Amino acid sequence: MKRLFPIIIFYRSLIMWSFIINILLSVIGLNFIIIALIKVLLLFFLWQLIDDFIDRKTLRVFRNRGFSILKLFLFVYLVDITLSIPFLLVLGEFI
Numbered sequence: 850m851k852r853l854f855p856i857i858i859f860y861r862s863l864i865m866w867s868f869i870i871n872i873l874l875s876v877i878g879l880n881f882i883i884i885a886l887i888k889v890l891l892l893f894f895l896w897q898l899i900d901d902f903i904d905r906k907t908l909r910v911f912r913n914r915g916f917s918i919l920k921l922f923l924f925v926y927l928v929d930i931t932l933s934i935p936f937l938l939v940l941g942e943f944i
Contacts, residue, residue, distance in 0.1 A: 855910065855914050855921075856928060863895075863929075875940050875944055881933075889926065892925070
């Protein structure tokens with residue numbers, strides 16, 4: 850649980866954007882695999898943005914807990930996909 854808590858704190862700021870992307874891509878009519886691939890690309894761009902522009906002190910907390918930046922983003926992606934599957938299944942019934 851100690852290792853999952855920092856991931857949830859980091860993902861908390863991204864969850865609304867994730868659901869907005871899910872809704873927009875579902876309305877367009879893309880299937881889950883394409884949405885997952887688009888999210889991988891968006892997560893890569895977020896990684897580059899944080900690596901280049903945002904102060905690295907914010908990520909030092911995760912490094913002190915034993916997470917590398919790659920591992921942090923991988924776990925964020927897995928949490929995002931785990932939350933997106935039921936959301937997209939329910940959303941698919943209404944669209």
